[in-house]
Amino acid sequence: MRKKVIIIFAVFFIILVYVTFTSALKVFQSGIEIPVIPAEDKEEIRLVLITQELDTPFWRKVSKGAEAQALKEKVSLEVWGSYGNNKEDFLKKLDVAIHSKVDGIIVQGLDTESFKELSKVKAASYGIPIITVANDVPMEESLRKTYIGSDQFEAGKVVAEELLDQMGVAGQVIILGDQEKEYYQERRLEGIQSVLKGYPEISLLYGSTGDEKEQIISTTQQLMNQLPEVDAFIAVNANHAGLMIQEIGRRSQVEPYHIYTFDDGSESDSLLAEGKLDGLLEQSPFRMGEESVRRVTQWISGETVPLDMQGYLTGIRMIESAGSMK
Amino acid sequence: MNTIQKKIWGLVSVVLLIMIIIWLTLTYYNQKTQEQYNDILQRYIQMNEVTSVSDQVIMNLNNYLIEPSAAKKDQVNKSTESLRHVKKEINELRNMENTFALTNYMNLIDSLIETTERTMAFRDQEETESSASEFTEASRISKYISELTLTILDNELKTYDHFYRDIIIQSKELKKLGIWLLLLITVVLLFITYWVSLSITRPVHQLTKAANELSNGRFDQSITVESNDEIAFLAKTFNAMRININRLISEIQQKADLEHELQENKLLLKESQLRNLQSQINPHFLFNTLNILSKKAYLDGAEETSDLIVSVAELLRYNLKRLDHPVTLSEEVIVLKQYMDIQKARFTDRLRFNVEIDPTCLDVLIPGLSLQPIIENAVIHAVEPEEDGGTIWFRIHPGKDFVFIEIKDDGKGMPLEKINRLLESDRIEIEKHSSGIGFRNVVKRLQLFYGKKNLISIESEEGKGTSVHLKIPYKQEEGNHD
Numbered sequence: 001m002r003k004k005v006i007i008i009f010a011v012f013f014i015i016l017v018y019v020t021f022t023s024a025l026k027v028f029q030s031g032i033e034i035p036v037i038p039a040e041d042k043e044e045i046r047l048v049l050i051t052q053e054l055d056t057p058f059w060r061k062v063s064k065g066a067e068a069q070a071l072k073e074k075v076s077l078e079v080w081g082s083y084g085n086n087k088e089d090f091l092k093k094l095d096v097a098i099h100s101k102v103d104g105i106i107v108q109g110l111d112t113e114s115f116k117e118l119s120k121v122k123a124a125s126y127g128i129p130i131i132t133v134a135n136d137v138p139m140e141e142s143l144r145k146t147y148i149g150s151d152q153f154e155a156g157k158v159v160a161e162e163l164l165d166q167m168g169v170a171g172q173v174i175i176l177g178d179q180e181k182e183y184y185q186e187r188r189l190e191g192i193q194s195v196l197k198g199y200p201e202i203s204l205l206y207g208s209t210g211d212e213k214e215q216i217i218s219t220t221q222q223l224m225n226q227l228p229e230v231d232a233f234i235a236v237n238a239n240h241a242g243l244m245i246q247e248i249g250r251r252s253q254v255e256p257y258h259i260y261t262f263d264d265g266s267e268s269d270s271l272l273a274e275g276k277l278d279g280l281l282e283q284s285p286f287r288m289g290e291e292s293v294r295r296v297t298q299w300i301s302g303e304t305v306p307l308d309m310q311g312y313l314t315g316i317r318m319i320e321s322a323g324s325m326k
Numbered sequence: 327m328n329t330i331q332k333k334i335w336g337l338v339s340v341v342l343l344i345m346i347i348i349w350l351t352l353t354y355y356n357q358k359t360q361e362q363y364n365d366i367l368q369r370y371i372q373m374n375e376v377t378s379v380s381d382q383v384i385m386n387l388n389n390y391l392i393e394p395s396a397a398k399k400d401q402v403n404k405s406t407e408s409l410r411h412v413k414k415e416i417n418e419l420r421n422m423e424n425t426f427a428l429t430n431y432m433n434l435i436d437s438l439i440e441t442t443e444r445t446m447a448f449r450d451q452e453e454t455e456s457s458a459s460e461f462t463e464a465s466r467i468s469k470y471i472s473e474l475t476l477t478i479l480d481n482e483l484k485t486y487d488h489f490y491r492d493i494i495i496q497s498k499e500l501k502k503l504g505i506w507l508l509l510l511i512t513v514v515l516l517f518i519t520y521w522v523s524l525s526i527t528r529p530v531h532q533l534t535k536a537a538n539e540l541s542n543g544r545f546d547q548s549i550t551v552e553s554n555d556e557i558a559f560l561a562k563t564f565n566a567m568r569i570n571i572n573r574l575i576s577e578i579q580q581k582a583d584l585e586h587e588l589q590e591n592k593l594l595l596k597e598s599q600l601r602n603l604q605s606q607i608n609p610h611f612l613f614n615t616l617n618i619l620s621k622k623a624y625l626d627g628a629e630e631t632s633d634l635i636v637s638v639a640e641l642l643r644y645n646l647k648r649l650d651h652p653v654t655l656s657e658e659v660i661v662l663k664q665y666m667d668i669q670k671a672r673f674t675d676r677l678r679f680n681v682e683i684d685p686t687c688l689d690v691l692i693p694g695l696s697l698q699p700i701i702e703n704a705v706i707h708a709v710e711p712e713e714d715g716g717t718i719w720f721r722i723h724p725g726k727d728f729v730f731i732e733i734k735d736d737g738k739g740m741p742l743e744k745i746n747r748l749l750e751s752d753r754i755e756i757e758k759h760s761s762g763i764g765f766r767n768v769v770k771r772l773q774l775f776y777g778k779k780n781l782i783s784i785e786s787e788e789g790k791g792t793s794v795h796l797k798i799p800y801k802q803e804e805g806n807h808d
Contacts (some may be wrong), residue, residue: 013513020506027499028355046429078426096470099437171465 045075045300047293048097049133049228051108052090054081054241058264058285059108060074062134065289084262085211086237098122098129104296105130109137109147110209111182114140115159129299131307132196132262132294134285139309145299147311148292150283152184155316156191159260162279163196163232167258170201171231174223176216176240185236188262205230209240214239219249231260238265247278275321284314330526330555337522345513352366355500362493366486367368373479376431377472379409380438384468387442391449391461399537402446406439423485427478432472436476438467447767512792536564569790596774603767604695607721644694646731652775653723655798656688662697662720669705676715687729690798693775696768700733700794703765708737708791718795727799734793739786748784 051059063079070077070162076117080097091114097105098118098274109115109132119130119142136147145150163173168233175192176186189206196202205227209219224230235241241261248254260279261268272280292310298304304317363790383405389399413435420428441464448457483490529551536549545568551561644661701718708716719734748765772781776799786792 009517013517014511016506016513020503023499023503023506027496027503028351044425046426076426092470095466095750096430096434096474099434099467102430245494254450323590 001013010093025083025184040305045073045104045297046102047077047106047296048102049074049077049079049081049106049289049292050090050097051079052085052087052110053082053083053108053264054079054268054291055083056266057269058134058238058262058283059311061285062292064288065291066293067289068286069146069290069293073293075113075293075297077235077293087112091118094118097123097289098126099127101126102128104128105301106133106148106292106296107131109135109142109144109183110139111135111184112180119143119180122297128319129296131296131299133288133290134283135182136187136311137183141167144308146295146307148295149288149311150316151313152187153191153194154313155281155283156188156193156320157195158191158316159234159262160192160195161186161283162320163192163258163260164199164202165169169199172203172205172227172229172230173234174227174230175204175206175236176219176223176244177206177208177236179210181208188236193321195221203227211239213243216243217247220244224248230257231259235259235261235265238262238268241265241271241277272319278321280319280321281316282319283316287314330557333522333526333555335797337518340518341515344514345668348507350512359496366490369419369482369592370479372412372419373475373482376409376412376435377475378414379405379412380435380468380471383409383438383442384465385463387445387464388445391457394449399446399544406442409435409439421485424478424481427474427481431471431474431478434467434471438464438471441467443731462716521621525553526555526557529553529555529561533561533564535559536561540564540568545575600693600771600774603771618655634668638667641665641668651694652691653694655690655692658692658694658697659683659688659722662701665698665701669709671707673705675710675717677709678717680717680719682720684724686723687722690729690800692798695769696771697731697733697796699765699768700796704733704737704792704794707740712737725797728797729800731796731798732793733796734791736791738794739788739790741788742786745786749782 002199010301028080047066047070049063051062053059054063059081066077066079081095082093087110089243090110091110091112094105094107094115095118105128107119107130116137119137123130124143130142131145132142132147132149134149136149136152139147167173173196175189177189181189193204196204207219207223211214224247233244235244238261241259242265245254247261248257254276259276260281261271261277262281263269263283264285268277268280270275291314295304295307295312299307383402386398386402386405390402393685413432416428416432416435441460445457445460445464448454448460532551533549534550537549539547547567549561549565551558593782643659646655663681666677670677670679701720704718708718717736719732721730721734723730749769769782773779778799781797781799783795785790785795
């Protein structure tokens with residue numbers, strides 16, 4: 001009896017000791033510390049990539065490329081941006097970046113006065129290099145160091161050639177673009193026109209619209225009313241393609257029309273996959289990101305001074321929809 | 327030695343030690359947690375300070391622009407100075423996550439300071455327009471700063487989210503630990519207290535039990551106390567006392583046994599001596615009697631022989647019967663008379679025998695055949711050698727404590743040495759003459775029978791005769807008669 005009691009007591013005691021000990025370990029060994037990392041002495045090159053379309057797959061790829069390159073170059077990079085073409089927020093970010101005295105700004109070009117004012121006056125006065133990526137702004141107006149991205153004129157040409165290829169040398173084409181025509185859109189348009197103007201039987205109708213959903217829809221309707229016999233559509237601003245196609249679909253079948261756009265829209269990829277687009281001009285966003293970081297780092301560290309003013313072009317190619325006629 | 331006091335001190339120190347250790351650990355732990363909390367709070371306070379100070383700068387700058395004065399300029403400068411100071415502090419908040427934002431933050435502060443200074447410079451040069459635009463710039467930067475503060479705070483929360491959760495979990499764990507620790511300490515202390523108290527009380531119990539046994543007279547059980555404190559010492563001395571008592575008791579018992587044995591031996595010896603002496607009488611007597619019988623038969627033919635033989639037979643029977651037991655004096659007297667009849671038959675008128683007996687004395691008990699040898703001696707020494715015989719007086723008269731018996735003859739007497747030799751009962755000397763043994767035998771028997779010496783005395787004068795005096799006590803000494 002006494003032995004039993006002693007054994008029970010001992011077991012109880014051992015369990016108690018074990019539990020207490022593990023509990024104490026938990027409390028004292030977790031050693032939570034505030035993650036304080038001492039300030040690094042070496043001055044890292046701080047870059048900012050600013051875009052106004054953080055939500056599109058295209059720009060995500062650009063950011064990825066830039067981040068990958070930044071890691072390679074051992075520079076710190078932050079991707080800032082606004083969602084859904086919020087220009088005001090975008091410009092504020094740029095302003096903050098300039099006041100924050102970052103070492104280099106990689107920015108999606110915006111062909112507006114305030115953008116040019118910021119880049120030309122402020123950034124220059126702080127001595128911060130600005131390079132544009134994907135969307136260019138003329139060098140004279142912005143004092144950008146260089147441009148990394150596709151040759152938009154060439155892109156326009158490729159689209160036009162594809163159009164000719166599929167539609168033939170005669171037909172009516174509606175081109176939809178922004179009201180505030182940005183430089184890159186202009187270049188695309190110029191590219192298209194430069195090809196199509198050799199074919200007198202092809203007539204072009206250019207329509208401009210605002211960014212609002214209603215504006216896009218009404219502009220599309222308007223254009224289709226103006227040109228009921230239309231054969232093809234080209235959305236110079238890829239973000240307009242979705243709504244445009246939606247509107248076309250409400251009138252008739254989408255299939256018979258030749259519809260083309262570029263890959264920097266938020267819906268571009270899905271539209272192509274659904275077969276609503278006949279062709280998509282694909283650029284190299286990842287490469288752009290990489291290249292931009294590489295170039296600006298080179299400039300800052302003084303390896304390549306000056307950069308090529310004309311810009312460093314990245315590849316483009318045409319992707320045809322699987323379901324297209326050709 | 328492990329004293330009880332030491333044990334109690336030990337227990338108290340263990341309790342104290344446990345308490346101190348726990349207190350120290352918890353205090354240290356609390357201190358650490360407190361510091362962590364302080365650090366966190368400090369971070370937030372510093373960041374908030376940046377915003378408020380930058381607001382302060384803008385406000386002062388505005389005041390200065392509206393109404394430029396030295397005092398206001400001073401205020402602006404002061405606030406920019408504190409902004410610089412805050413910036414320095416902010417630098418210490420740097421960590422892996424916020425390096426970029428923090429650098430931006432600090433550069434923004436720099437920009438604000440620069441813009442502020444430019445604004446004031448323009449104002450001083452009366453370039454109102456430029457100064458106004460610079461002021462707008464400054465206030466915008468200040469806005470950026472407060473926005474960035476929020477962003478950094480937000481990041482801070484994200485970065486330290488894990489840390490905060492850890493702290494919460496840890497405080498919960500601490501509570502649990504507290505409960506477990508309390509349980510554990512309670513159990514440990516209960517156990518130690520039980521053990522210590524037992525180690526104190528158990529020896530006391532053992533001692534109490536041992537004392538009880540002792541008081542009940544059981545001295546044979548050894549007292550063992552399994553401890554090493556004062557009680558054990560007490561038990562040891564107690565045990566020594568028990569052993570001593572035990573030894574004394576056994577010594578006393580041994581002595582008593584020895585004494586008892588001695589006594590018994592003595593008695594046995596006495597009896598054996600008595601029997602030995604008595605057995606010596608028979609052959610002598612028989613021998614003498616037969617001698618007389620043969621002589622008488624030779625002298626007288628058969629006439630008186632029958633009478634003599636009767637007497638002899640009587641004597642012999644008495645002898646055989648009474649040898650072991652005390653007899654009354656009267657019986658002894660009768661035997662004596664018969665013996666004298668036999669002797670008269672031998673010596674005829676040469677033997678004159680006078681008897682004076684007080685009949686009141688005849689009930690006294692004496693050992694059988696104790697008078698006859700004395701008479702026989704008298705006959706042998708006083709009558710036999712004389713030609714015309716001799717006279718023997720036999721008297722019994724009472725005294726106060728004793729009956730006095732006197733046997734007197736008118737023979738040649740005997741020297742003093744012989745008297746002494748006869749009376750020395752201790753020395754057993756075998757004499758060729760049979761009567762010598764007979765007399766000494768009597769002396770010895772009387773002595774043994776009554777347990778007293780000097781009951782017999784001899785007076786003798788050379789040529790005039792010898793008288794033997796016997797003192798027979800009325801009462802026999804108790805315990806000596808067996």
